[in-house]
Amino acid sequence: MTMDRRTVLGLGGVAAAGVALAPGLTLIAAPPPDKSEASGDQRWAMLIDVTKCESNCTACTRACRQENNVPLFGDPTRDIHWIRKLEIRDKDHRRPSVSLPVLCNHCENPPCAHVCPTEATFIRKDGIVLVDKHRCIGCRYCMLACPYKARSLVYHKTEFPEGGNPNVPIRAKGVVEKCTFCVHLVDDGKQPACVQACGHAGHKAMIFGDLNDPKSEIAMRIREVKTQTIREDLGLKPHVHYQGL
Amino acid sequence: MLSQFSAIEGRSFGYWKLVIFLGVLALMGLGAFVAVEINGHGITGMNNKIAWGIPHVFAISLLVMASGALNVGSMSTVFAVKQFKQFGRFSAFLAIALLIGGLAVLMLDLGRPDRLLLTVMHMNFRSMFTLNVFLYSGFILLCFLYLWSMFEYQQFTKVIGSAAFLWRVILTTGTGSIFGVIHAREVFHSAITAPTFVAISLSSGTAISILLLVTTFKRTNRVLEDKVVFGLRNAFIFFTFLVAYLLVVEKFTRYYSPAFYDVQSWILTGPYAWLYLFGVWGATIIIPLAVLFNPKFGNSIGGVMVASFSSIIGTFAFVAHLLLAGQSYPLKMFPGYEVSSAFLDGQVATYTPALIEFVLGFGGIGIAGVIYLLGIKFFRMIPNEAVAPEGYELPWNP
Amino acid sequence: MRSLPSYPARFPLLLVLVWAIFVLPSVVLASGTPDHDASANSHPSYAGGPPQLEKAKGESCIRETEWMRRNHMDFLKHRRAETVRQGVRIRSESLLKCAECHQSHEKFCDQCHGYVSASPDCFECHVYPK
Numbered sequence: 047m048t049m050d051r052r053t054v055l056g057l058g059g060v061a062a063a064g065v066a067l068a069p070g071l072t073l074i075a076a077p078p079p080d081k082s083e084a085s086g087d088q089r090w091a092m093l094i095d096v097t098k099c100e101s102n103c104t105a106c107t108r109a110c111r112q113e114n115n116v117p118l119f120g121d122p123t124r125d126i127h128w129i130r131k132l133e134i135r136d137k138d139h140r141r142p143s144v145s146l147p148v149l150c151n152h153c154e155n156p157p158c159a160h161v162c163p164t165e166a167t168f169i170r171k172d173g174i175v176l177v178d179k180h181r182c183i184g185c186r187y188c189m190l191a192c193p194y195k196a197r198s199l200v201y202h203k204t205e206f207p208e209g210g211n212p213n214v215p216i217r218a219k220g221v222v223e224k225c226t227f228c229v230h231l232v233d234d235g236k237q238p239a240c241v242q243a244c245g246h247a248g249h250k251a252m253i254f255g256d257l258n259d260p261k262s263e264i265a266m267r268i269r270e271v272k273t274q275t276i277r278e279d280l281g282l283k284p285h286v287h288y289q290g291l
Numbered sequence: 292m293l294s295q296f297s298a299i300e301g302r303s304f305g306y307w308k309l310v311i312f313l314g315v316l317a318l319m320g321l322g323a324f325v326a327v328e329i330n331g332h333g334i335t336g337m338n339n340k341i342a343w344g345i346p347h348v349f350a351i352s353l354l355v356m357a358s359g360a361l362n363v364g365s366m367s368t369v370f371a372v373k374q375f376k377q378f379g380r381f382s383a384f385l386a387i388a389l390l391i392g393g394l395a396v397l398m399l400d401l402g403r404p405d406r407l408l409l410t411v412m413h414m415n416f417r418s419m420f421t422l423n424v425f426l427y428s429g430f431i432l433l434c435f436l437y438l439w440s441m442f443e444y445q446q447f448t449k450v451i452g453s454a455a456f457l458w459r460v461i462l463t464t465g466t467g468s469i470f471g472v473i474h475a476r477e478v479f480h481s482a483i484t485a486p487t488f489v490a491i492s493l494s495s496g497t498a499i500s501i502l503l504l505v506t507t508f509k510r511t512n513r514v515l516e517d518k519v520v521f522g523l524r525n526a527f528i529f530f531t532f533l534v535a536y537l538l539v540v541e542k543f544t545r546y547y548s549p550a551f552y553d554v555q556s557w558i559l560t561g562p563y564a565w566l567y568l569f570g571v572w573g574a575t576i577i578i579p580l581a582v583l584f585n586p587k588f589g590n591s592i593g594g595v596m597v598a599s600f601s602s603i604i605g606t607f608a609f610v611a612h613l614l615l616a617g618q619s620y621p622l623k624m625f626p627g628y629e630v631s632s633a634f635l636d637g638q639v640a641t642y643t644p645a646l647i648e649f650v651l652g653f654g655g656i657g658i659a660g661v662i663y664l665l666g667i668k669f670f671r672m673i674p675n676e677a678v679a680p681e682g683y684e685l686p687w688n689p
Numbered sequence: 690m691r692s693l694p695s696y697p698a699r700f701p702l703l704l705v706l707v708w709a710i711f712v713l714p715s716v717v718l719a720s721g722t723p724d725h726d727a728s729a730n731s732h733p734s735y736a737g738g739p740p741q742l743e744k745a746k747g748e749s750c751i752r753e754t755e756w757m758r759r760n761h762m763d764f765l766k767h768r769r770a771e772t773v774r775q776g777v778r779i780r781s782e783s784l785l786k787c788a789e790c791h792q793s794h795e796k797f798c799d800q801c802h803g804y805v806s807a808s809p810d811c812f813e814c815h816v817y818p819k
Contacts, residue, residue, distance in 0.1 A: 084776025184402015
């Protein structure tokens with residue numbers, strides 16, 4: 047008899063829980079038609095043809111600042127750089143210098159994500175390495191770990207710039223941030239801002255695409271021409287490849 | 292047993308002056324934290340290349356000394372050095388105090404300290420930081436149990452003391468590994484970084500124990516036999532040699548390989564060479580050894596104090612050099628090439644610490660100091676008199 | 690040697706000390722730093738009852754109004770984690786879409802948040818189009 051009563055009570059509890067949860071269930075009831083999700087079937091990557099990159103062109107870096115509302119504080123040691131132009135030259139100055147953009151390499155084995163205590167930095171299923179700025183505690187360990195200096199701490203409060211892009215939030219001070227491969231554009235099937243800008247500038251030095259799709263331009267190019275990544279010796283397997291370095 | 296220990300009186304003007312001084316340091320540290328929290332890290336001297344600055348130097352030095360402070364206790368509990376048994380309570384308590392001071396600085400320097408709880412809600416077990424969260428909390432717990440057993444349940448002291456000793460070795464290895472495992476940084480990526488941290492924690496922990504014991508006994512007019520201090524001195528000399536050995540092995544291995552010529556010559560001649568030569572070698576190794584091997588100074592309490600103080604300065608210098616030189620040396624993205632950019636690639640980073648960073652750092656020392664001072668006032672930490680066992684002779688004197 | 694007070698008499702003092710070291714900073718943190726203009730959130734007086742919110746523009750919200758009133762914060766937070774970490778994007782239900790109907794942050798969101806003294810910091814970074 048006791049058992050029965052317990053069962054009845056239990057059923058009542060389940061029913062009550064059901065009533066309480068029912069409104070929440072609408073969340074998973076019917077997925078809207080315009081829903082998309084990052085998928086492990088894709089592996090986003092970038093190929094930069096250094097021979098086509100022009101030394102005095104900053105189209106990619108300017109486009110990045112515009113698209114992602116990245117501010118300049120006017121203090122070179124603290125400015126935030128998601129992408130930057132590098133000039134490299136052999137030490138004996140025998141060959142002409144080479145210009146190339148460097149951005150977050152979106153490694154397959156990202157040291158920044160390995161050292162992040164709260165998993166604020168993580169790898170999305172499609173290979174993009176992101177910082178969850180809601181979760182970053184600002185410990186800056188990732189800035190020590192990244193061999194590409196791709197990360198910046200937000201040292202000052204920033205304002206939404208005049209004519210900024212509302213699709214990308216600005217940043218709170220005290221968190222670390224970096225290139226996102228323009229994840230908001232990629233999720234909409236577009237190309238990252240720097241790649242677009244490089245095309246508009248007429249250089250077409252940067253291409254972006256899905257390595258897992260054998261017919262994509264980037265997959266074909268990587269199969270056909272000799273490409274390199276920066277600091278291959280570290281075993282990080284970066285997804286930014288360089289041609290003609 | 293109870294009669295052997297007593298709390299210090301702590302009513303004198305000098306005592307309260309010290310408490311208030313350290314308390315003000317701690318409060319100023321909290322003030323610095325609030326200022327950084329409101330204004331952002333823009334008001335510190337740190338930048339995107341030197342992301343860890345003076346607060347981390349203080350925090351990590353305190354953490355290193357904290358695990359080292361347990362030495363004196365471990366020597367008696369684990370290695371059965373009888374005359375140090377009377378310092379067991381002091382040692383375990385000092386370890387807790389220093390660890391809390393160091394951890395406070397580390398946490399208060401976070402960019403978003405309001406999100407600290409996230410470190411326990413979302414853990415990434417591959418991160419040395421997450422492992423250290425467990426190591427630090429476990430260390431405090433073990434030290435507390437160790438302390439408790441020494442007060443009430445002496446039958447457990449051996450077991451807990453041994454566990455605490457094992458834990459402190461792992462803890463310091465963990466602290467050193469924060470740097471040692473970072474492959475991107477040539478200056479401190481090394482398997483020997485963590486052992487060097489262990490060695491330097493042994494030397495600096497013993498040094499701070501000597502300093503505090505001598506001062507505390509003197510200021511409370513208790514008897515501290517010279518022979519006991521000289522016993523600690525001998526251990527301190529041994530630990531200092533250990534540090535020197537590891538530093539030499541590291542430099543030797545690096546210099547053997549041409550791949551490291553650039554970075555190693557930079558360490559010895561670059562902008563942080565003074566810190567390495569005078570701080571790491573001078574203050575940690577040369578001054579203490581020179582003083583302690585001198586028959587006159589080595590056999591005087593004053594000399595031992597000077598050597599200990601120098602070693603503590605040297606520990607700060609060691610951590611500062613590791614951190615600052617390690618971060619300022621340009622990343623080798625394109626080996627064999629000259630690099631330049633708007634983000635100051637290829638240049639040695641410049642860093643001018645702001646006053647507020649020192650205030651925050653000294654805040655940690657203030658917190659540790661206040662805890663220590665109040666602890667010895669309210670608990671029976673310090674023996675009434677510390678004498679060597681009957682017929683004990685020091686095996687070596689300078 | 691002088692007599693010793695027993696532990697219990699001394700223990701609370703140490704507790705207070707430890708408490709001060711850990712709790713005081715958290716109080717400072719919890720009180721927060723007013724980064725944005727506080728006057729937008731504060732309302733002179735609520736004597737006349739709860740504030741009247743601006744009428745939304747569209748026909749219906751993406752969820753029932755009652756449900757939204759109670760759950761919008763959890764809903765947004767849930768979506769936030771999914772969007773950032775799994776890349777889940779539902780275009781018709783994005784945060785920016787809210788502003789198509791609830792056109793004024795000041796006359797809608799801030800009114801009620803001020804009344805219940807909630808101060809979410811979402812829009813210190815995210816843009817609420819005017």
